[in-house]
Amino acid sequence: MSDSVEVISAxxxxxxxxxxxxxxxxxxxxxxxxxxxxxxxxxxxxxQSVSAIPLCFVLIDAAGSEMPDNSRLKDIRAA
Structure with missing residues (x-):
C-alpha cells in the first residue's frame, strides 16, 4: 500500500x-x-509491529459515516 489515504473494504x-x-x-x-x-x-x-496495525485505520459504517475512537477490537464488535 502507498502512503496515501484509501477507503477500502474491511x-x-x-x-x-x-x-x-x-x-x-x-x-x-x-x-x-x-x-x-x-x-x-x-x-x-x-x-512495524502487530500493535501498530489498529492505529492505521478508521472504521466507516455502512452509511459512510466515520466512527470515532473505534480501532480496538471491543469497539469493532460493539459497532
Missing amino acids: QHVAERWEQWCGDTPWSRAMREWAALGGKVIWWGGVP
Whole structure:
C-alpha cells in the first residue's frame, strides 16, 4: 500500500492482517464488520509491529459515516 489515504473494504484489511499474523480475533472482527457493510479508511504502509496495525485505520459504517475512537477490537464488535 502507498502512503496515501484509501477507503477500502474491511474484508481486505482482514485478509492483509491474516497474511501478517494468521487468523486472529482481530481479523475475525474485521470480517464481521465487512459483513455489516463496513469499510475502512486505511493509511498505507506496513506497520512495524502487530500493535501498530489498529492505529492505521478508521472504521466507516455502512452509511459512510466515520466512527470515532473505534480501532480496538471491543469497539469493532460493539459497532
